[in-house]
Every structure is written in C-alpha cells, then in structure tokens.
Amino acid sequence: MSAPQPFVDLEEIARARTVIAGAVRVTPVSVSASLSDLIGVPVHLKLEQSQITGSFKLRGAANAVASLLDAEKRRGVVAVSTGNHGRGLAYAARAAGVRCIICMSRLVPQAKIDGIKAQGAEVRIVGNSQDEAQEEVDRLVSADGLSMIPPFDHRAVIAGQGTLGLEILDQVPDAATVLVPLSGGGLLSGVAAALKARRPQIRIIGISMERGAAMHACLAARKPIPVEELATLADSLGGGIGLDNQLTFAMTRALVDAVILVSETEIAAGIRHLYWQERQIVEGSGAVGVAALLAGKIASSGPVVAILSGGNIDMGQHHRIISGEDVDVTQEAA
Numbered sequence: 229m230s231a232p233q234p235f236v237d238l239e240e241i242a243r244a245r246t247v248i249a250g251a252v253r254v255t256p257v258s259v260s261a262s263l264s265d266l267i268g269v270p271v272h273l274k275l276e277q278s279q280i281t282g283s284f285k286l287r288g289a290a291n292a293v294a295s296l297l298d299a300e301k302r303r304g305v306v307a308v309s310t311g312n313h314g315r316g317l318a319y320a321a322r323a324a325g326v327r328c329i330i331c332m333s334r335l336v337p338q339a340k341i342d343g344i345k346a347q348g349a350e351v352r353i354v355g356n357s358q359d360e361a362q363e364e365v366d367r368l369v370s371a372d373g374l375s376m377i378p379p380f381d382h383r384a385v386i387a388g389q390g391t392l393g394l395e396i397l398d399q400v401p402d403a404a405t406v407l408v409p410l411s412g413g414g415l416l417s418g419v420a421a422a423l424k425a426r427r428p429q430i431r432i433i434g435i436s437m438e439r440g441a442a443m444h445a446c447l448a449a450r451k452p453i454p455v456e457e458l459a460t461l462a463d464s465l466g467g468g469i470g471l472d473n474q475l476t477f478a479m480t481r482a483l484v485d486a487v488i489l490v491s492e493t494e495i496a497a498g499i500r501h502l503y504w505q506e507r508q509i510v511e512g513s514g515a516v517g518v519a520a521l522l523a524g525k526i527a528s529s530g531p532v533v534a535i536l537s538g539g540n541i542d543m544g545q546h547h548r549i550i551s552g553e554d555v556d557v558t559q560e561a562a
C-alpha cells in the first residue's frame with residue numbers, strides 16, 4: 229500500500245494550461261435556448277466535442293507527454309486504448325515528436341484501429357482481451373523503457389483535463405451547476421478541482437449511464453470494486469476505475485456533489501436533441517448531461533454548464549439515432 233497522494237490542485241492545473249496552450253483548442257460555449265426554456269435557467273453547452281481528436285482526452289494526454297523527462301521522451305509512450313484516450317495520446321505524441329505505441333486486442337474493430345493509426349501511432353494487436361493487450365504494454369515498459377500513460381488515474385492527465393474547468397470559469401463565470409460525464413473520473417477530478425478552488429459553492433454533478441456505471445458503484449461501496457462492463461450507447465464511459473486507484477476515486481468522492489444515471493433511451497434522446505436543436509454531432513458519452521436535463525433529472529437555481537465531452541460516434545449509428553430508429557446496443561456483444 230502506498231501513501232495517499234495529495235489531490236491535484238489549481239496550481240498544477242494552471243501550469244498545465246500554459247504547457248498545453250499551443251497543443252489544444254480553447255473550445256467554445258454556446259447557450260441552448262431550448263434547454264434554457266425547459267429548465268428555467270440559462271443552459272450553456274461546452275462544445276468540447278470540437279476539440280482536436282474529437283474529445284477532451286487530448287488535454288490530459290498533451291500534458292502527460294509534456295511532463296516526461298527528455299530521456300523518457302526519447303524512448304516513447306504506450307497505452308491500451310481503443311478509443312478517445314488512444315486518439316488523444318497518439319496525436320499529442322506525434323505533435324511532440326515522441327514515439328507512441330497503442331496496444332489493442334484482436335477483437336477491436338478495424339475502424340477503431342484505423343482511427344488511431346490516422347493520428348500517427350503504431351498499433352500493436354495482441355491477444356484476445358484488454359488484459360492481454362495490457363500485458364504487452366507492461367512488457368514494453370519493462371523491456372524497452374516506454375512510459376505508460378493511463379487514461380485517467382495520473383496526475384498530469386487529471387491536471388490536463390482540469391484546464392477545461394478553467395475555461396468554464398472564464399466563459400461562464402456565474403455557472404452554478406456543471407454536468408460532467410463520468411467514467412474513471414479524470415475529467416471530473418480535474419474540472420472539479422479547478423472550479424471548486426475558485427468557486428467553492430459551485431455544484432459538480434457526475435453523469436454516467438445506468439449500464440455499468442463503475443464509479444457510481446465504487447462510491448456506494450466506499451472503495452474501488454470490480455464492475456461488469458456492459459454494452460451501452462455511452463461506450464466511452466465503459467470500464468472499471470482500477471482496483472488500485474490512486475487519485476480519481478478519492479478526488480471524485482471528495483469533490484462530486486451527486487452522480488446521476490441515465491438510461492439508453494435517455495442517451496439516445498440526448499444525441500437526437502443535440503443534433504436537431506443544437507446542430508451538434510455528439511457521441512453517447514458526450515450527450516449524457518443533456519440526456520439528464522431532458523429527463524428532468526437536474527434542478528439548478530443558477531446557470532448550468534453541460535460538458536459535451538466527445539464527438540467520436542459511428543456515423544451510421546448516429547444517423548439511425550437521429551432518424552428516430554430504435555437503436556439498442558444492449559443486445560450486441562460488448
């Protein structure tokens with residue numbers, strides 16, 4: 229057992245903002261007239277799906293790569309990821325001239341492999357599960373000295389995600405409630421640390437899907453526990469928080485005011501609303517805040533900010549959802 233690490237603080241997040249300023253986009257905020265009418269207070273959408281690589285994950289990845297020592301940069305970075313973390317890390321590494329290897333299992337669909345390759349990473353296909361891919365990562369770390377960059381439970385990653393919170397402070401200084409999509413808790417930990425340091429009275433609401441909400445289950449159990457991963461429209465929110473979680477469990481527990489769960493039908497309604505009413509293409513994980521608002525699950529006495537955390541959705545699936553087809557991913561294999 230290692231000693232508990234101190235929380236990532238405002239100073240680390242402010243430093244991250246300077247470090248990654250040239251590597252990431254300051255994403256816009258737009259007021260939603262339809263959602264403001266519905267809730268009775270201004271609702272602002274933080275359009276982070278328009279971030280380079282299609283999600284906020286670039287922020288943490290860029291800060292983590294920048295934080296490496298020169299000798300580590302010469303050896304390269306490695307991660308297991310089929311999704312937004314892999315894309316962000318691949319892009320950040322290439323921009324910094326650092327080698328990047330992303331390991332994936334043989335079960336990963338070709339489209340996801342191509343998405344990561346397009347960002348310039350080497351892709352290594354190993355084994356038949358995420359665990360076997362992780363073994364290859366461990367081997368590259370010990371044999372070749374590559375640095376493993378995890379998707380959330382890492383100081384520099386959390387500080388990078390926290391820069392999104394600093395942007396919200398600038399863009400919506402009177403925000404009362406911020407809706408943060410929640411999986412491993414890197415985004416929520418960073419954003420909440422930034423916002424609560426400057427505005428202690430602000431409310432931070434984590435939003436997860438009903439199917440496989442790992443952090444929610446761990447908070448209820450008061451410790452990291454294994455949670456079964458289930459197929460969901462919010463696929464970027466799947467997966468556990470790690471039984472040996474060092475930072476994001478403790479930070480989320482201390483900083484989150486509530487966690488709200490949304491159903492598959494509610495997530496689909498969120499995606500649909502964002503397209504037809506707001507003209508935004510958002511993936512399921514990025515639409516959970518709007519899903520919760522539409523479902524009447526959020527009350528706020530002041531302005532609300534919903535973070536649209538990503539936009540990497542299969543466009544065929546998106547088309548079916550916005551066309552009102554009944555898209556049920558829960559019958560498919562995870």
Ligand SMILES: *Cc1c(COP(=O)(O)O)cnc(C)c1O
Nearest residue numbers: 312411412413414415464537538
């Ligand atoms: C990773 C991700 C999340 C969740 O972030 P955590 O730091 O794991 O809580 C939310 N939305 C999108 C689009 C993501 O890629």
